[in-house]
Amino acid sequence: MAKGVGIVVVSHSSKIAEGVVELAAQMAPTTSIVAAGGTDEGGIGTSFDKISAALTEAQAGKGVVLLCDLGSAILTAETVVDFLDDAEKALVIIADAPVVEGTVAAAVAAETGGDLAAVAAAARTATGVADAHADEKDLSRAAAVERSAVLINPSGLHARPAAELVKNASTFDASIQLNGVDAKSLLRIMGLGLAKGSSVSIVATGPDAEKAVDALIALIESGFGEV
Numbered sequence: 001m002a003k004g005v006g007i008v009v010v011s012h013s014s015k016i017a018e019g020v021v022e023l024a025a026q027m028a029p030t031t032s033i034v035a036a037g038g039t040d041e042g043g044i045g046t047s048f049d050k051i052s053a054a055l056t057e058a059q060a061g062k063g064v065v066l067l068c069d070l071g072s073a074i075l076t077a078e079t080v081v082d083f084l085d086d087a088e089k090a091l092v093i094i095a096d097a098p099v100v101e102g103t104v105a106a107a108v109a110a111e112t113g114g115d116l117a118a119v120a121a122a123a124r125t126a127t128g129v130a131d132a133h134a135d136e137k138d139l140s141r142a143a144a145v146e147r148s149a150v151l152i153n154p155s156g157l158h159a160r161p162a163a164e165l166v167k168n169a170s171t172f173d174a175s176i177q178l179n180g181v182d183a184k185s186l187l188r189i190m191g192l193g194l195a196k197g198s199s200v201s202i203v204a205t206g207p208d209a210e211k212a213v214d215a216l217i218a219l220i221e222s223g224f225g226e227v
Contacts, residue, residue: 005110005119006032006058009103010068010077012045014038020103027163027186028107034058046076055080055092063091063116065106065123069099093120101126101187108163108186112170126187145209147217148201153226156195161224162186168219174206176216183216 007024011017017037024033036054039045051066058064068074074094081092093116095102102123109122153161157178169176169183176183179192179201194200200220204212 003060003062004031004113005062005116006034006060006064007103007106007110007119008034008036008051008054008058008064008066009099010046010051010054010066010073011035011037011099012070012073014042016069016099020100023100023159024103024107026160027104028111031107031110032058032060033103033107046073048076048080051077051080052083059091063093063119065110065116065120066092066094067097067099067102067106067123068094091116093117095120095123097123097126104163105186108166111163112167125185144203144205145213146201146203147213148199149217149220151194151196151198151200151220153223154196155226156198157189157192157200158195159190161226162189164224165189165216165219168215169212172204172206172208172212172215174204174208174212176202176204176209176212178202178216 009017009020014037017035021033021035034054034057036050040047040049055064066077068077077094081089081094084092095106105126106119106123109119114122151157155161157165163186166184166186166189178189181188181192183189202213202216
């Protein structure tokens with residue numbers, strides 16, 4: 001049973017909501033991600049009852065982040081939240097984020113143990129176009145651990161492999177970059193568009209720098225279980 005922050009996807013279309021949940025679940029298999037799409041009759045629109053039920057299903061004591069596709073979906077979600085008591089409201093955040101990218105980013109943040117604020121923040125940073133250099137930091141090479149490897153898995157650093165790398169990177173007390181971007185940011189990693197055969201450089205600083213680099217290089221060289 002999921003014990004972390006839950007996620008609810010609110011869409012005017014049940015198919016869109018279910019598809020986004022299916023995609024995000026590939027990268028966050030233990031996180032509770034629930035679809036609340038369409039009207040009660042199965043048509044295009046939103047449902048107060050569906051969103052309420054999804055909130056209850058996704059709630060595991062650490063809060064729920066909602067992502068909505070269009071304006072009226074937000075209005076319905078806000079109405080649902082308005083009917084909660086104060087204690088319940090404190091455990092719900094409606095994130096202003098693109099529904100697909102935001103859900104994926106939030107799911108990975110929840111999967112790695114992020115709290116409610118961190119999961120909502122991850123969703124909000126999902127602009128839909130990952131700026132590959134937005135999170136660049138000047139890591140001092142003198143104090144850094146650095147190694148390189150070549151991607152051997154068929155899909156490169158996309159979707160599931162990228163999420164697996166981010167989840168692993170997030171377990172270490174270290175600042176980590178992969179080809180110059182934050183290795184703990186799924187969208188930054190996917191924004192690089194690294195395919196099979198691409199060279200990957202891992203640079204880390206901090207208490208766990210050496211362990212982090214060794215683990216991530218080993219993951220890359222293993223082919224993420226795809227080879």
